[in-house]
Amino acid sequence: MNFKVCSLFSGSSGNSTYIGTEKTHILVDAGLPGKSIISALRHIGIDSRELKGILITHEHSDHIKGAGVLSRMLNIPIYANEETWNAMQDKIGRVAPYNRRIFYNNMDFYIDDVNIQPYKIPHDAADPVGFSLYYQNRKVSIITDLGHTNNKLIKTVMDSDLVILEANHDTDMLMAGPYPMHLKKRIQGRKGHLSNKDSGLALLEMIKGRVTHVLLAHLSRENNYPQLAYQTVTDILVSNGVQPGKDIQVDMTYRDRASNLYHIG
Numbered sequence: 001m002n003f004k005v006c007s008l009f010s011g012s013s014g015n016s017t018y019i020g021t022e023k024t025h026i027l028v029d030a031g032l033p034g035k036s037i038i039s040a041l042r043h044i045g046i047d048s049r050e051l052k053g054i055l056i057t058h059e060h061s062d063h064i065k066g067a068g069v070l071s072r073m074l075n076i077p078i079y080a081n082e083e084t085w086n087a088m089q090d091k092i093g094r095v096a097p098y099n100r101r102i103f104y105n106n107m108d109f110y111i112d113d114v115n116i117q118p119y120k121i122p123h124d125a126a127d128p129v130g131f132s133l134y135y136q137n138r139k140v141s142i143i144t145d146l147g148h149t150n151n152k153l154i155k156t157v158m159d160s161d162l163v164i165l166e167a168n169h170d171t172d173m174l175m176a177g178p179y180p181m182h183l184k185k186r187i188q189g190r191k192g193h194l195s196n197k198d199s200g201l202a203l204l205e206m207i208k209g210r211v212t213h214v215l216l217a218h219l220s221r222e223n224n225y226p227q228l229a230y231q232t233v234t235d236i237l238v239s240n241g242v243q244p245g246k247d248i249q250v251d252m253t254y255r256d257r258a259s260n261l262y263h264i265g
């Protein structure tokens, strides 16, 4: 019995992650057109009609674009906290009342056999969260879209088997790039996004726990590219005596295609 994890799409242009067990199939975010997500699921052997629900981290469009469509098409619930519901409901179209589920930060809940723990992360949205999902002693955590990490957050995720962690931008590329200054400041701010370096340093802390896999996620199209994110993060690990591939598996996610499908068990 495995916990299965696959990043279907990841990046500032749209995010959706599949997490499932034998009988429970869940999406975290649905920030692309519904049909793109359905075909990505099919590609990894998951029938979208078996989805049990969509968890929403926050209301930015790269996380919710397809959520309403999927809920209506497949008749499945959307789970978000109250502030996020308030901020997103006008953007996702009508959701049937019985498919409108509210969770509370720091209060865990179940979708069938999967336990889900939402917790606040620092980002410029109404009430953004990260999630840890538990199944049979295994734990998977998703923290993307956050301006910085802190001890509490590191502690929350460091006993995960697999972490999906943001590596949004390279700071030099961002500063030299085409974005207006206010946007550069926003991205670098305490409620913006983690840089590759931030991500590497956060990972150094996390692997003091039991993290064996990390997927670098939510890369900026303009201010990053996969090889650079991977290199920056693994350089930080190596220069601190951690061997990628041996002490920890570091993999990428992609804006336009699915990552590997991981079986955690």
Ligand SMILES: [Zn+2]
Pocket: 011, 012, 015, 060, 062, 063, 145, 218
């Ligand atoms: Zn995002």
Ligand SMILES: [Zn+2]
Pocket: 058, 060, 123, 125, 145
């Ligand atoms: Zn965001």
